[in-house]
Amino acid sequence: MSNEIQPVQSETGDHAPRVYARAEHVISRAHISDNALKVLYRLKDAGFRACLVGGGVRDLLLGREPKDFDVATDAHPEQVRRLFRNCRLIGRRFRLAHVFYGQEIIEVATFRAPHDNFADDGDTANGGQALVEDGRIIRDNVYGTIEQDAWRRDFSVNALYYDIENFSVVDYTGGMDDLKQGVLRLIGDPEVRYREDPVRMLRAVRFATKLGFRLDKATQEALLRLGPLLQDVPPARLFDEVIKLFHAGYGLQTFEALRHYGLFGQIFPLTEDALAHEEDGFPITFVANALNNTDERIQSGKGVNPAFLYAVLLWEPVRHVVGQLMDDGEAELPALQHAGGVILSRQARHILIPKRFALPMREIWELQPRFEQRRGARALRLLGHPRFRAAYDFYCLRAASGEALSEGCEWWTRLQAVDEAEQRRMVDVADKKTRTRRRRRSRRSVSGNA
Template sequence: MRSCYDSAHNKQHKTCVSNELNPLKPESGAGAPRIYTRAEHGISRANISEHALKVLYRLKDAGFRACLVGGGVRDLLLGREPKDFDVATDAHPEEVRSLFRNCRLIGRRFRLAHVFFGPEIIEVATFRAPHDSFVDDGDADGAAEALIEDGRIIRDNVYGTIEQDAWRRDFSINALYYDIRDFSVVDYTGGMDDLKQGVLRLIGDPEIRYREDPVRMLRAIRFATKLGFRLDEATESCLSRLGDQLLDVPPARLFDEVIKLFHAGCGLQTFEALRHHDLFGRMFPLTEEALSHEEEGFPITFVANALRNTDERIQSGKGVNPSFLYAVLLWEPVRHAARRFMEEGEAELPALQHAGGVILSRQARHIMIPKRFALPMREIWELQPRFEQRLGARALRLLTHPRFRAAYDFYCLRARSGEALAEGCEWWTRLQEVDEAEQRRMVEVSGKKPRSRRRRRSRSKSSGNA
């Protein structure tokens, strides 16, 4: 599978390249859509969720137009299993709710209908029109409204046609519609050709679209790495220049976006791409600063090793935890801050506690981490010194700590990166494998507490980040 970050990168542009072939408004040259009949594409209803089909058919039978759209259509055309199925329709949210008793309307910025079938949710969105096409129609419920401040979309509830909806979506490969009326694929923006060529292309002028919603820059990186596509020149050229727009995104919103970036099975490649385009440092400036320095003449590899480990777990179907991810991403600034506090006279554990509080507080200016994740993060960090204590009952008690497994995985990743002693990880791995009698023997004869030091070529086997 191709990657836009393999081998040589496209030359970095200092200014945005205008995408004249992809105007946002249909009247600028869109023309009629390309219709791909059932015989011309590979989508089968057998691969579509029965609940999504139920929503599509009920909307159609009620006289509305209903289509699958977005990532579900894209993945079906690529032969992938979709993660979810989204529906677009000319029915307004209230009309959708009247057809489904199991429906709930959500959102203010972007009003949607969620139709619930047990654990599965089918999201239904009304076709949207361009933001500047709003006309006050006296709609009492305020559904037809758009609000843009400084080029950024604050509310987006201007309803329109399927054609208008296609041209205001973000990427061409996400603007393909599977029409339940005749099982065709409707393409207004050239998305089918881009799918065949492995190109990720933003619809419309990139600078305008990125300023409307800066998170689109992160989505561009995520889709390119996830699909193995290359970014076209216009889509890529102004990423670095507009990166500061991310500073205006609400910190709470970026928390979930980071999880999407790094929990898609290609976290290491995503990390490298974000750094290549100067976007990672806009979200994690303290980590970027720490990574810009070498230690004892060698680059810091902990984050890269941890993300590689996370990718392996996801690809093998194992669970991953947001707390562990964020603990990894912030460990370098925490470790450096703790070292400074220790040099000022604090003991190791109080220094780690102090550092954790300071770094989380400063990081919250960029990404807000909820307490339910921040507390486990701090426990993972604060348990690290205890892995250097292998004598007596204290070592055995650590095995029963509720955060032991995550902290142990973290410790072994540190060992793999040369930050902790490899034999320490091996010792704790063996302690978990032997019976109680052998465990007691190990903690009695393990010897003096080893002195922690960095080693370049240590080797250990981490068991993951469950």
């Protein structure tokens, strides 16, 4: 869906913001992290302007609990570091200050200026640097005013500032109206903004899904046209973006929206091709069930592992290569090992999966045949494998999604619930059944030869 709201054009330099006094908005300091308040007040007391900005302000205005609190200021990163002993500067493309309070990190960013505010050599009068290649931002450290900072942010609902000086909300881009109407709108020309950073297309889908907002007309139309720009994003950067998309508690809705806008196939082309050739609802049911289970775990406060998500998303491409290799005479386990390497290598052209996640993914895949071997000590040893639980969950998801594995899933589920004596009895029964089937096959073979 879309609406007819037109993009607000920047009038940087002479555009007065709409300032909402404390009585005109719902944000209370009682709902802001104590550590974020410490950062805001110390910056203010040192003579700098200090504001909460971004998702934290947006969520507070919507009555949601923010995941984190980001601060924007006219202090430069080095000045922030001098104010806070517990501060570390990070980032090359986008220089930031992180102020550490135990497990909580308050991110502090200096107000940025438009990217055309720099000289040919990349130096600016205020000490920042920017570099743009082919319309994409490569480095972005051009410091400016709060107004300039607002106009260069991505979406209007993320460009609202809570000013600790007088507890007002400052709005340059019409973000408050968009919040009230449930609209997600890119600031400026959507095509230019997507070309500056194609990851904004993924962010548009993620925020619209998370907030239950609709994309405005211009934001949506450009999104439908410019998906191939994602192929220019460094594969290492996209790994974390995918985690944000699918590990936020609404992964299934996000998956459906990405496919609707033609973006999923840009980052997972092998999986998209497999989804186009599904049989009896599989593999799309498998991916949907896995994402739904992940959403339920996140919403109930349980942990999730990126390796499991990526193993699910790439399983069908792996299965396809395994089938080809086995048709050529390769045994199942070597075929799985070979296929895993092939698919990970191909996927790395689009998303680079770190080794610490790629290795568990391959273990999950390579353990799948062992769930069909329910005999003796081998089955009991599988229970003690460090990757058993993830592989078992994966196996049962396959069963629930259309593969003929229901009997095996039920057997392994029961095996985990009984005591050791019953476990031994179960594997002994499975062993006897296997030997009986082998004798019957042998007799048929002998009879046929006769």
